Amino acid sequence: PTTPVxxxxxxxLPLLAATISMCFLLVLDxxxxxxxxLSVEDKAEQQQNVxxxxxxxxxxxxxxxxxxxxxxxxxxxxxxxFDSAAWSSLLFExxxxxxxxxxxxxxxxxxxxxxxxxxxxxxxxxxxKQGGAAKTAxxxxxxxxxxxxxVPPSEALSGKAAKKKKKAKKSETSGPxxxxxxxxxxxxxxxxxxxxxxxxxxxxxxxxxVEDEPLYKACASDVVVQxxxxxxxxxxxxxGYMGRSKNPCWYxxxxxxxxxPHFFLAGAAGPGTADVMRKIMIHPYVLGHAEQxxxxxxxxxxxxxxxxYRENFQKEIDQILLDINDHKSSSKVFGDGTNTYxxxxxxxxxxxxxENCQEPxxxxxxxxxxxxxxxxxxxxxxxxxxxxxxEFRMLSKGKVNPSQFHQYLVQAVKTYKDCFAKYSLRQCAxxxxxxxxxxxxxxxxxxxxxxxxWKRIFPPEQFKVIRFEDYVMNMVPTLESLYTFVGxxxxxxxxxAIAANPNTKEFRELVRNHNAGSFLPESIKMLNEFYxxxxxxxxxxxxxxxxxxxxx
Numbered sequence: 001p002t003t004p005v006x007x008x009x010x011x012x013l014p015l016l017a018a019t020i021s022m023c024f025l026l027v028l029d030x031x032x033x034x035x036x037x038l039s040v041e042d043k044a045e046q047q048q049n050v051x052x053x054x055x056x057x058x059x060x061x062x063x064x065x066x067x068x069x070x071x072x073x074x075x076x077x078x079x080x081x082f083d084s085a086a087w088s089s090l091l092f093e094x095x096x097x098x099x100x101x102x103x104x105x106x107x108x109x110x111x112x113x114x115x116x117x118x119x120x121x122x123x124x125x126x127x128x129k130q131g132g133a134a135k136t137a138x139x140x141x142x143x144x145x146x147x148x149x150x151v152p153p154s155e156a157l158s159g160k161a162a163k164k165k166k167k168a169k170k171s172e173t174s175g176p177x178x179x180x181x182x183x184x185x186x187x188x189x190x191x192x193x194x195x196x197x198x199x200x201x202x203x204x205x206x207x208x209x210v211e212d213e214p215l216y217k218a219c220a221s222d223v224v225v226q227x228x229x230x231x232x233x234x235x236x237x238x239x240g241y242m243g244r245s246k247n248p249c250w251y252x253x254x255x256x257x258x259x260x261p262h263f264f265l266a267g268a269a270g271p272g273t274a275d276v277m278r279k280i281m282i283h284p285y286v287l288g289h290a291e292q293x294x295x296x297x298x299x300x301x302x303x304x305x306x307x308x309y310r311e312n313f314q315k316e317i318d319q320i321l322l323d324i325n326d327h328k329s330s331s332k333v334f335g336d337g338t339n340t341y342x343x344x345x346x347x348x349x350x351x352x353x354x355e356n357c358q359e360p361x362x363x364x365x366x367x368x369x370x371x372x373x374x375x376x377x378x379x380x381x382x383x384x385x386x387x388x389x390x391e392f393r394m395l396s397k398g399k400v401n402p403s404q405f406h407q408y409l410v411q412a413v414k415t416y417k418d419c420f421a422k423y424s425l426r427q428c429a430x431x432x433x434x435x436x437x438x439x440x441x442x443x444x445x446x447x448x449x450x451x452x453x454w455k456r457i458f459p460p461e462q463f464k465v466i467r468f469e470d471y472v473m474n475m476v477p478t479l480e481s482l483y484t485f486v487g488x489x490x491x492x493x494x495x496x497a498i499a500a501n502p503n504t505k506e507f508r509e510l511v512r513n514h515n516a517g518s519f520l521p522e523s524i525k526m527l528n529e530f531y532x533x534x535x536x537x538x539x540x541x542x543x544x545x546x547x548x549x550x551x552x
Contacts, residue, residue, distance in 0.1 A: 178502075178511035192420050193533040199424035201359055206452045206541055212370040214353055214361040215453060236370045244324055246487065247333040248372050249317070258310050259317045262333035263376040263486050264368060266454075267342025269444050270391045272468040273380045275510050277337035279479055282499050285488050287316040287334040296364040297344035333486065341365075342379055342454070343444045345435045359427040365457045376486060377458055382468035382514060383549045384445025384534070385527040390514045392440060405440075406523045412438035413530055425449055442530070447547075448537040455541065465542065469552045472511060475500035 197203060201216045241248040249259035265277050274292075281288050293299065295309040310317070316334040323330035341364060348360040351367070368375055382390065393400055415438050419428035428434055429449045435441065455463060464485045471478045476496050483490060501507065516524055539548035 178508045178515075192417055193425070196420035196423070196425045196428070197537075200426040201357075201361075201424070202426060202452070203424075206456070208456060209459070210456050212366050212457065214366075215363070215456060216361055218353075219355065219357040219361070236367055238370070238372055241372070244329040245320055246331050247320055248375075249320060257317065257321050259313065259320060259334075260310065260371060261313070261336040263335040263378060264341065265335055265337040265339065265378045265380070267339045267379050267444075267450075268381055268387055268447070269339045269343065269441065270382065270387045271394050271510065271513055272382050272387070272390065272471070273339035274337070275506075276378075276380050276466075276471060276482075277335070279475070279499050280335070280482055280486075282495065283483060283488055283491055285332050286486075287319055287332055292338040292340075293336055294338050294340060296338070296368065297340055297346055301347040301350055331488075333488070335486075339380075340444075341368075343429075343446070343450045345430045345432045345443060348430060359424065359430050360453075363453055363457070365454050369457050374462065375458075376462050376464070377454065378464045378466075378482065378485070379451075379454070380466055380468055380471065381447055381547070383552050384447060384531040385524060386468070386514045386552075387445055388440065388442070388527060389516060389519055391444075393513050393517070400518055402518050402520045402523070406520050406526075408439035409442075409523055409526055412440050412442040413526060416442055445527075445531055446534050448534045448541055451538060452541050465547075467546065467549070467552070468514070469549075472514075 205216065239248075239250045239252070241250050245259070247259050247262045249257065251257055265273060265280070267273060280286055291312075293309065293312050295304060295312075299309065300306070313334060316332075320330045320332055323332055344364055348354055348363055349357070351360070351362045351364075353362040354360050365377075368377070381387075392405055415434060416428055419431070419434050423431075425446070426449050429443050429446045435443050451465075464482065466478060466482075476493075479496060479499070480490055535548045539545050541547075
């Protein structure tokens with residue numbers, strides 16, 4: 001017993017005499033001897049009880065009120081949103097005040113080291129500022145990790161927070177959300193990058209919009225062309241798409257009703273894109289086809305026909321036809337979610353118009369644009385380091401060998417830098433032989449090279465690029481923007497809230513797979529150094545500094 005009251009409550013008849021004696025001594029200790037004579041352990045316990053009670057009251061006071069939720073819809077001040085104590089309470093109850101090694105307290109951080117330039121400062125004492133509007137939080141947030149290495153969640157917690165984390169492991173749907181590691185940008189001169197970049201046949205052409213025309217002039221060649229690229233294009237459409245269907249469908253001559261995808265979720269390769277596709281498919285007007293086809297980059301070069309490609313969507317095609325027969329029109333659509341199309345080094349050399357070329361003039365993007373002039377393309381880009389780790393973890397089925405990965409990485413970086421020393425960035429990025437010679441797909445994170453090609457072929461209104469980190473942090477508004485892009489009405493908010501629940505097993509695994517976890521810090525550093533110049537150029541190509549990923 002710790003107080004006279006609890007002492008008396010716990011009295012039992014067989015122990016009445018002993019209990020009365022203990023309570024008498026306790027009263028004597030408290031009122032005669034005074035609190036100054038308490039043991040060190042008793043004082044610590046009393047102080048901990050006071051702090052726990054105060055902490056509980058503080059968190060209760062910070063919970064969202066209805067007014068907070070109303071303010072969310074009216075606030076456009078992103079820095080103010082991230083400085084909101086209510087945001088921190090919502091996402092990090094049980095984490096607030098827990099230290100990550102010797103770093104500042106773990107909390108929501110958008111601009112680490114802030115304070116200047118209107119950026120929110122990070123409280124060094126772990127204190128919270130109450131007030132401000134809060135953004136609707138549908139997912140995890142980026143955690144501060146100044147050294148660029150991995151900080152497992154178990155190391156980021158202490159005291160009660162660690163106990164809560166341990167308890168949460170028993171249930172995949174409880175506890176605070178998973179958080180994304182932060183990968184610090186690594187400044188580098190990267191002379192190898194600029195020297196190789198200038199060798200490209202498309203260098204300086206990033207603003208030259210070509211639609212489905214070649215990306216640069218013809219290559220010198222003695223090869224006898226059997227069929228020109230223009231003649232090849234005639235077999236790719238566009239076809240006589242009917243107006244009664246939102247999805248591009250038509251009746252071929254002497255053939256049954258058929259359709260092609262309304263949109264393409266083309267990349268980047270990895271588990272993040274697959275999750276976006278599944279979430280898009282919760283819309284009642286989007287017909288389900290989550291399987292990846294791999295036709296435009298691989299299948300058609302391996303003997304799989306155009307008819308084979310369309311037959312993969314036969315269930316969706318039949319539903320659209322039924323909808324037209326019942327209602328005289330259809331608003332339903334489907335997409336091709338193959339996420340390897342964006343950065344495909346394979347098959348381009350077989351396309352008419354690329355004869356004797358060291359890098360492509362005609363790409364699969366050219367063919368997709370030709371197929372449907374109004375075609376829509378979505379690209380989801382994680383930080384390239386994050387993308388690499390997630391893909392390797394997925395292909396390893398979760399059994400990651402950090403040392404083995406580092407060996408693969410060292411070999412891949414050396415191979416590509418050796419290539420860059422002789423040839424152009426673009427030539428190396430599109431080279432299947434180089435890609436096949438390494439154990440990991442390092443080329444798929446060279447976003448700037450592929451992005452420039454796609455943006456020269458598709459106009460902005462048909463080409464949607466989102467960052468995976470933004471999707472994770474703001475899933476509901478991101479999905480709403482995707483529905484608008486695809487031309488669909490908005491979904492019931494309650495349905496979206498279910499899809500964006502950060503406490504599901506699937507969501508936790510999605511975030512966890514994109515974190516450094518057990519990968520070696522030197523691997524993270526090497527990846528960041530390699531990709532830094534590509535990200536700098538990506539920001540220029542996108543005309544948006546957020547695509548340098550410096551805040552992620």
